[in-house]
Amino acid sequence: MSLEHRNYIGGDWKESSSGTTFEVVNPANTSELVGCYQASTSDDTEEAIAAAVAQNSWESTSPVQRGEFLSTVARKLDERKQSATKTLVREEGKTRAEASGEVQRAIDIFEYYAQKTRDLGGTVKAPSGGRSKLYTKREPLGTVGLITPWNYPIAIPAWKIAPALATGNTFVLKPASAAPGPARILFECLDEAEVPDGVANMVTGAGSSVGTPLTTNSDIDAVSFTGSTAVGTAVAQSAAEDLTRVQCEMGGKNPTVVMPSADPKEAAEILGAGAFGTTGQSCTAASRAIVHEDVYDEFVDAIVEYAAGIEIGPGLENPDMGPHVNRDELHSTLEYVDIGIEEGAILETGGQELTEGVHADGLYIKPAVFSGVDNEMRIAQEEIFGPVLAVIEAEDFEHALGLANDVEYGLSASIVTQDYTEANEFVDRIEAGVAKVNEKTTGLELHVPFGGYKNSSTNTYREQGDAGIDFFTSVKTVYENY
Known part of the structure; x- marks a missing residue:
C-alpha cells in the first residue's frame, strides 16, 4: 500500500503543483513513517476553489437526496472504522479507545445531518394583508472554506462537512498537517459514495499556502475554522475584509x-x-x-x-x-x-x-x-x-x-x-x-450547539446541531401576493 497520498480536487486525486510532499510520523514511534502528503501551493488551493465554484448541480439536488448521500458516506465510513481508527492513532497519538470513539462520532454526525435534511426549510408567518403569503426559505451560501485542527482530525472535519453538504454547499477542506490521514479516509468515503465532481475538495499543506487563500479568495462565501486563538483571530480579520461570513472556535483555559x-x-x-x-x-x-x-x-x-x-x-x-x-x-x-x-x-x-x-x-x-x-x-x-x-x-x-x-x-x-x-x-x-x-469539561453531544465566549470564539455562529444548519445557510424572506 502506497504511503503517498494526494489532494482531492474536482473529483480527482491529484499531486500538488509543488511536486513535493511532507511526512507524518507515528508519535508513539517517531522512526515510523505513517504517510506522505502533498505540500500544496496557493495555486492548488485556487484550483480547488475554482472546482467548487464551478459545481452548480449540488444546490439543486433535493435535500432528501443529499440526506441519502450523507447516509451512504456514514455507511462507507462505518465499513472503514477499524482502519480509520488505526490511522488516527498512528498519526495523532490517541489511544485506540479514544480514536474509535472519535471515528464513531464522525459516523453519527453524518447520520444526524442526513436526517436533518428532511427538516430543511423555512417558517410561515401571518401577513398583514389578505390574499398574500409571508414566509422564509433557507438557501446555501455557495462555496465554503473549512480549516480543521489535528487534535480531532476526523470528528471536526465531519461536523463541518456534513452540515455544509446537507444544506447544498460546495467546500474546500484544509486539514491540519500533523494528522491529515483521517480526513483523507473520509474523502475516500465521499469519493466511493460518488460525490459529484467539485462538491468536495481537500488540499493539504501549510497554512500560508493553503489556509490563506481560503480566507482571502472572493469566491469563498464563508470560512469555518477550528484552532488556536492567535490563528483564528487572523482568519477572522482576513475574512472580514470582504465581509465573508466567518465562524472560529479557538482556545480554552x-x-x-x-x-x-x-x-x-x-x-x-x-x-x-x-x-x-x-x-x-x-x-x-x-x-x-x-x-x-x-x-x-x-x-x-x-x-x-x-x-x-x-x-x-x-x-x-x-x-x-x-x-x-x-x-x-x-x-x-x-x-x-x-x-x-x-x-x-x-x-x-x-x-x-x-x-x-x-x-x-x-x-x-x-x-x-x-x-x-x-x-x-x-x-x-x-x-x-x-x-x-x-x-x-x-x-x-x-x-x-x-x-x-x-x-x-x-x-x-x-x-x-x-x-x-x-x-x-x-x-x-x-x-x-x-x-x-458534575461532569468533566470534555465531551460533547452532537445535536446541541457548541462554541465559546470571549477569546474562545468569534462569537458569531455556533457549530453542531441546528446551529450547523444556521451557519451554512442564508435566510430569504418572501412576500407573495396573489
Whole structure:
C-alpha cells in the first residue's frame, strides 16, 4: 500500500503543483513513517476553489437526496472504522479507545445531518394583508472554506462537512498537517459514495499556502475554522475584509470548580478524565481545578494519586494516555512545566519526559499536577494543550466563580457539587459557552450547539446541531401576493 497520498480536487486525486510532499510520523514511534502528503501551493488551493465554484448541480439536488448521500458516506465510513481508527492513532497519538470513539462520532454526525435534511426549510408567518403569503426559505451560501485542527482530525472535519453538504454547499477542506490521514479516509468515503465532481475538495499543506487563500479568495462565501486563538483571530480579520461570513472556535483555559459538598475522590476522577484524557490535547480539556479550601488538601491527594496511576504508552496498545502529537507540542508542554516551577507553584507529580523502554522512541510525558497555584500565574492563564493541571485554592463559592471567570477564554467549564443552588448559580454566571454540572469539561453531544465566549470564539455562529444548519445557510424572506 502506497504511503503517498494526494489532494482531492474536482473529483480527482491529484499531486500538488509543488511536486513535493511532507511526512507524518507515528508519535508513539517517531522512526515510523505513517504517510506522505502533498505540500500544496496557493495555486492548488485556487484550483480547488475554482472546482467548487464551478459545481452548480449540488444546490439543486433535493435535500432528501443529499440526506441519502450523507447516509451512504456514514455507511462507507462505518465499513472503514477499524482502519480509520488505526490511522488516527498512528498519526495523532490517541489511544485506540479514544480514536474509535472519535471515528464513531464522525459516523453519527453524518447520520444526524442526513436526517436533518428532511427538516430543511423555512417558517410561515401571518401577513398583514389578505390574499398574500409571508414566509422564509433557507438557501446555501455557495462555496465554503473549512480549516480543521489535528487534535480531532476526523470528528471536526465531519461536523463541518456534513452540515455544509446537507444544506447544498460546495467546500474546500484544509486539514491540519500533523494528522491529515483521517480526513483523507473520509474523502475516500465521499469519493466511493460518488460525490459529484467539485462538491468536495481537500488540499493539504501549510497554512500560508493553503489556509490563506481560503480566507482571502472572493469566491469563498464563508470560512469555518477550528484552532488556536492567535490563528483564528487572523482568519477572522482576513475574512472580514470582504465581509465573508466567518465562524472560529479557538482556545480554552477551562476550569472545574470543586465545592465542599463534593466527594474529593469523585471530583478527582471527573477532573482527571477531563484534564488528562486525549493527553490534554483538547480545547475543552480541564486545565484549572478551583477547589474550596475545606476539601483542597484531600482533593490534591486524590488527583495526585489519579495522575500517578495513569498508564502511558502507544495508543494501539490502548493505555490510559498516549503520546503528544509531535515534538513541538511535547516541548511546549515541558516548557510550561518549567514555567510553573519557576513561578513558584508546587509540582506534586509528573511533568517529566519519558524516554526509556516502551517510551524510548515516542513523545511521552507524565501527566503533571501543580498545587499552590495563583490564578495570575501563566500556567493558570495560558492554554497549555497538554496534560498539565493547575490546582487553585478558593475561599468560597463567590471566590471560586471569580477565579473561574478571570481568564481571557470562555469555552467549557464545570462544577462538582451536591448543592442545587450552587449548581444553578454556576450555570447562570459562568462565562463559558459550555457549562456542566458534575461532569468533566470534555465531551460533547452532537445535536446541541457548541462554541465559546470571549477569546474562545468569534462569537458569531455556533457549530453542531441546528446551529450547523444556521451557519451554512442564508435566510430569504418572501412576500407573495396573489
